[in-house]
Amino acid sequence: MSTDDVSRPKGSIEQPADSADRRAYVSRSLSAQTSSVRSAFEERFQAGEYLGILDSYRVQWDLEKTARDTLQNFFDADKGTLDKTRISLIESQGTEKKLYTVRIEGDANYDFRKLLHMGGTDKADNPNTAGGFGEGSKILSLVLLRDYGFSDVQFGSTGWNIRFYLDAAPAGSYDQPARGLFARLSTENKQPGNFVEITTDSKEKAEEFIRARQLFYSSDNPDFQEPTAASDFDAGGAGFKFLGIDENTRKVRSGNFYDAGQRCHYRDDRWNTVAGVHLWTTHKVFGADRDRGTIKPEKVNQQVIKPMLAHMSTEQLQGILRAMEAAWPTGTTAFYEACFEVMSEAAKLLEKSKNTLQFDEKYLAATPFMSSHITDNLQQQGYVLCHSFFDKIGMKSAKTCFLEMQQHLQVEPTPEQSKRKDILHKTVVLLQQAFTKGTAKKSIENKDIWIYSREQEKSIVSGQYDERFVWLSHEILDGPFAKALATYLHELDHQYGSDQSAAFSYQVTDSLEVTIAALLEDEDCYRQFSQLKKEWDEAMRTSGNKKVI
Structure with a gap:
């Protein structure tokens, strides 16, 4: 008897001899087995299945974050926009109070099994999506049900929908009585695309999901x-x-x-x-x-x-x-x-x-560490001080403007004023010598004197300090010797601050102290000082015209 005559068991599948047919046979067999296993898996969840997440799980999300995570999946599915995502708020009457259902719909489809596993996701390899950890839908469902009192949380796509709910954990699944998160599957949904639907008795909580749309790009987001x-x-x-x-x-x-x-x-x-x-x-x-x-x-x-x-x-x-x-x-x-x-x-x-850029003349690039009394004056003249980096691309600096302003205001001294300028310089030299040997010591500089006219120029910045010179009005130079010297020393001390600053006040006091001490303690200094005053008074006996440069 040949092997061909041996009958095969009833119901068995004969394996084909051809290799291509054998591959198709294996594929059909695996598909049948997978379908059978999936059917058994679905049957478990159609009855309601515990997901192994206790309601005591110590995760805390505020409602805005929960709403954001809900919409984020639609945003990612539509490649970075919510333009095709539809969000509606439906009001209905419950048995005791009004209910508010938020329904969010999109065009994508996905497998429900992604929702049932911690780590289940199809975004892990996409660098431009948020999340990708495979836990968002489970956690937001737990938080909505446990922390915010939502009565219904459902996810759905073509061919299925899943309702999440809290219930007692299966007996023996934990070492003490506990509640946990469950999922119940229905395969009756025939609507294309996907949706999330959540229900609450709080309109304010429901509206948080409407507002969350502004947390993502869409063509109607005003940001x-x-x-x-x-x-x-x-x-x-x-x-x-x-x-x-x-x-x-x-x-x-x-x-x-x-x-x-x-x-x-x-x-x-x-x-x-x-x-x-x-x-x-x-x-x-x-x-x-x-x-x-x-x-x-x-x-x-x-x-x-x-x-x-x-x-x-x-x-x-x-x-x-x-x-x-x-x-x-x-x-x-x-x-x-x-x-x-x-x-x-x-x-x-x-x-x-x-x-560079072209700037209106009113704009000035701020100069770092410029005295406030100078900047205040510039602003009073109508200038607008801007960030300092603008001077690199064509904006005039505050320092340049101030120097130009000084040049414009300078007045040429008369011959008599030139004599009095020389007398002031001699006086400063005399004080420099006295200050170095007196009991109270102080150093002062002998700077050039620039003259301006208070009458002809009302915009002169008062109390400014310059490394090169000291400003004195021609009215001061045409006045008493003591006032001119006091003003000169006053202006020198502006290197320490403006008129309102404490540092400036202390330095002016020091200058008064050492000057008085020099005159009281040094007879030779006093004698020369008196002679310089006589020369000043002599130069004041005649006057000259002033010419604006």
Whole structure:
């Protein structure tokens, strides 16, 4: 008897001889086995299955974070936008009170089994999505049910929907009675796409999910509308929107930062903390972060603002600075804030490429460490002091303006005034010698004297200090010797501060002390001092005309 005559057991499948047919046979067999296993798995969840997550799990999410994580999956599925995500709020009457159901719908489809496992995700390998840890849907369901009293939490896609709920953990599954998170599967849903549906008796809680739409990029999010500038870099891009000045505080308004289109906390755990701008990237810069935690300003400056501006043209950089004119003045934004960083970096790049801007004459680039009484006077004359880096791209500096102002106000001395200037210089030499040998010691400088007219120039800055000379009005030079000398010493002491400063007051007192001591203690000094006064008085007997240079 041949083997062909041996009958096979009833119901067995004959293995084909052809190799291609054998592969198809194996595939059908595995598919049948997988389908059978999946059916058994689905049957368990159709009855309601415990997910192994206790309701005592010590995770705390505020409601805004929970809403953000809910919408984030739709945002990621639509490749970085919520434009195709539909959010509705449905009000209904429950048995005792009104109920509010939030329904969020998108076009993507996915396998329900991703929802049932910690770590289940299809985003782990996508660098531009948030999360990717495979836990968000489970945790947000637990938090909504346990902490915020939502009565229903459902997820669904084509062919299925899952309802999460809390119940007693199966007997023996834990060493003590406990409650945990369950999931119940239904396969009756035929609606294309996917949805999340949650129900609460609090309208305020429900509306948190409506507001959460503004935490992501979409064409109707005002944070992204009418951008000031944008650029592409490193296979992605970035942009920003200048927000202008608050008319009450005269400081820049504050905005938000979005990493890959999703709002992140900047500096601290509040929104609207980015000085002067809304700022965003189109691709993920700061990597995976389970909680999308706080990002430090210096990292944003280095990893977003600088590369964004480095890829912009000269015309774009110039356009940015013109658009941000309201933030040019000092005091509108602090050093190294986002607004300041954008402007200073744009100016640095223009300087590097030897390009400038045309500025209105009223704008002056602040000079560091300039005395406040000088800057106050410049502002009183109508000048607007701006950030110091603007002097690198064509804005006149406050120092240059002040020097020009001094040159314009200088008056040519008469012959008699020239004599009195010489007498003052001789007096200073005399005091220098006396101060070095007296009991109270002080050093003073013998500086050139520049003359101005109080009558002809009302804009002269009073009390300024200059390294090169001392300002004296011709009215002082035409007056008594003692007043002229006192004014000269007074102006020298302005190197220590303005009239209002304590340091200046102390130095003026010291000058009075050593001068009086020199006259009282040194007879020779007193004699020469008296002779110089006589020469001064003699020079005052005649007067001359003054000529403005």
